[in-house]
Amino acid sequence: MNLIIEGIQKAFFLIFTLDAEVLGITLLSLQVSGTATLISLFIGISVGTAVALSRFPGRQLVVSLINTGMGLPPVVVGLFVAIFLWRNGPLGFLEILYTPTAIILAQAVIATPIVTGITLASIQNLPVNxxxxxxxxxxxxxxxVWLLVKEARLPLLAAVMAGFGGIISEVGASIMVGGNIRGYSRVLTTATVMETGRGNFDVAIALSIILMLLAFFVNAILTQIQQRERPR
Amino acid sequence: MNPGTHAEALLRNKRIVRGGDGSGYPLDPAAVALPPESRPEILLQAENLLVRRGGATVLDIPAFDVHPGELLALIGPNGAGKSTLLLTLACLLKPSRGRFSFNGREIDAGRGDVEYRRRIAMVFQEPLLFDATVFDNVAAGLKIRGMGREEIGRVVPGYLELFGIAHLTKRSARKLSGGEAQRTSLARAFVTKPEIVFLDEPFSALDPPTREALIGDFERIIRETHTTAVASTHDQTEALRLADRMAVMNGGKIVQIGPVAEVINRPADGFVASFVGVETVLPGRVLRSSDGVFTAAVEGGEIQAVGHLRPGERVLCCIRPEHVTLSTNIPPPGTSARNAFPGTIRKITPLGLFNRVLLNCGFDLVAYVTRQSLETLSLEEGKRVIASFKATAVHVIPRQEPRQT
Structure with a gap:
């Protein structure tokens, strides 16, 4: 019990003293997950809208694949992105494995099907005529297309929340392709895993609280926008 | 007054030719009307339109045209092809075959012809408003056309006023009643000054009082703006009130098209007759004929009608309910009605301003009577009355002999 209380005290100390390392990790997490969310929005909204508005052979299969992709396990994504970015892999020449860029790539792969699936459902739910x-x-x-997307903006905000929420909290892919390098590719989730492994529960709790606050504030802002737009 | 005259009054009062150049804007007709000689005779012309879906033909129209300034009503049952025809003419549905031209210009059927779609407008049964304010909804078509904010600010308020929704300018479209939403939808269509408006049952989802008010306003606006319109409806009264011409559709085909009075009074076949409100359609065979009047045997009696038909010919005798007079005297004094049948009232159904009376005269006969007549004659179910109608009130449709099998 003491462990938890001490951990929480330490957490607030690190937060309120703006510990440089914790701050760096937090900013990198925001930057990586924010960029990945933007990429997934661009691809997801485009693909989701295109699939929603078109009829082609095998469309049902594509929709099933997108829906399956919404539950893609991050470690599986991490594994395949790592293989692709490995020195001898198809994208090895990019030399981005164990960099924040690799984490962005992996997180974008995780978030894109989520955004695509929600976009698809939102556009399909608009009145047929x-x-x-x-x-x-x-x-x-x-x-x-622009007017339809604009019309589906409220459900699309849910896509942003789901996409961002899904990747800011994932750890498997980030650790596999980012390497958790101190001061370079360490993000909140990977740092939490590492500190827990080392038995530094106070730091781990501090990082967890920051992670939860971050997720809460981003979603609170998006929810605020969504509720303001909703007809009362 | 015989309630039948309600329909006739509508026919008398409605405009016959609306005229104008079809631009519909501004609202001063004198400012926009072209001299009659410079108006094209046909605004929209379609040939051999064929739409197939899932292997079945859902629309097959060999020829169809819309005259400038007219309101053409498409009436028919569900699945008759009314909406398909409207969508095809609005370039929102690519026909399997066929072509059409607008103001003499060939249109790229399907959805490719943006230029054409910017000269027309379409209003659906559902208002299909955007999740925005009433003002932004009405301005949508203008924004799409790239009109500047200032100009939009000048144009839109006039149309909000015209459609009686100026007080709702800033209200969210999601908070509108059905009537207000449809007014917004109509304003959105008219603000773009369409040369032709396609309306797909725009009033059918509204409750009767709202519907009545909106139809009244729509009638006034369409007269003021001189807009050419093609509107589908399943309501005969609505068509009577608004339309110059009427096309009756069934099974993807136009069964009859012509001036409203002609279609109503001279239906081409039994289907049209039943659809345009001829409630009594009696199959019969001509017994004798002289001096342009013939007698036909129908089940349960004989009917006299006007026409040069030979004995033995098969006919359908169509009698509109407003042409049937009821009396309690036998025989009706001082009348030129050549047909008089004693009968029993089977059912009286109130229809707002008048009542529908179903009689058994050996055959079923329907008459419309006012509430006052109902009271004066003490009409009630089971009462014996005399139903009479003139020979000239019987519309006769010759029938083919059934095929030998």
């Missing part, structure tokens, strides 16, 4: 109505208003195809 809305597409035709937009075209009847004189819209070009690009304008129509």
């Amino acid at each position: 809305l597409r035709l109505q937009i075209l009847a208003l004189g819209a070009t195809r690009v304008q129509m």
Whole structure:
């Protein structure tokens, strides 16, 4: 019990004294997961919208694959990204294994199916004739897609929350492709795992609290936007 | 007053030719109307339109045209092809075959012709509003056309006023009632000054009072803006009130098209007759004929009608309920009605301003009577009355002999 109380005290000490290492880890976590979320939004919204608006042979299979991808285990993603980025791997020439870029790549792979799946469902849930109505208003195809995405913006915010929430808290892929290098590729989750392994529970608890606060604040801001937009 | 005259009054009062250049904007007709001689005779013309879905033909229209300034009503049962025709004409559905032209210009059927789609507008049964304010919804088409914010700010308020939704300008579209939402949808369509508007049962999802008010406003606006319109409806009264011409559709085909009065009074076949409100359609065979009047035997009686038909010919005798007069005197004094049948009232159904009376005269006959007549004649179910109608009120449709099997 003392261990926990001491851990929490230490945590708040590290947080309020703005410990340089903890701050660095926190900022890197935000930067890596934020960038990965942006990449996944760009790809996920584009692919999700395209699949939602088109009819082609094998579409059902593609939708099933996207839905399966929403539950992709991070360690499996970490394994395959590591293999791809390995020196002799297909993308080995990029020489980005054990860098923050590799973590961004892995996290983007984890978040993209989540964003794609939610986008697909959001666009499909819009009224069937809305597409035709937009075209009847004189819209070009690009304008129509933009207006549909805009119309589905509330569920898409949920996609952002789900995507960011999924990757800020994942550890498997980050440790496998980032290497948890101190001051370079160490993020909140990998640092927590390491400190727990070393028995430094106070630091681990501090990092966990920061991680939870980070996830809470980002989601609180997005929820605020979502609720403000919602009709009352 | 015989309630049948309700429909006739509508026919008398409605405009016959709306005229104008179809631009529909600004609202001063004198400012936009082209001299009649410079108007094209046909605004929209379609040929050999064929739409197939899942191997079945859902639309097959050899020829179809819309005249400038008219309101053409498409009526028919569900699945008749009304919506498919509207979507095809609005370039929102690619036909399997066929072509159409607008103002003499060939249109790229399907969804490719953005230029054409910016000259038309379409209103669906559901308002399909964006999750935005009423103002932003009405402005949507203008924004799509790249109109600047200032100009939008000048144009939109006039249309909000016109459709009676100026007080809702800043309200979220999600908070509107059904009528308000459909008004917003109509304003959004008209603000772009469409040369033709396609309306797919725009009033059918509304409750009767809201519907009545909106139809009244729509009628006024479409007259003021001189907008050409093609509207689908399954409500005959709505078509009567608004349309210049009427096309009756069934099974993906246009069964009859023509001026409203012509379709209503001279239906081409039994289907059209039943659909346009001819409630009594009696199959019969001509017994004798002289001086342009013939007598046909129908099940349970004989009917006199006007026409040069030969004895033995098979016919359908169509009688509109508003043309049937009921009386308690035998025979009705001082009348030119050549058909009079004693009958028993089987059922009286109130229909708002008038009542539908179903009689058994040996055959089923439907009459419309006002509430006042109902009271004056003390009409009630089971009462014996005399139903009469003129020979000229019987619309006769010749029938083919059934095929020998």
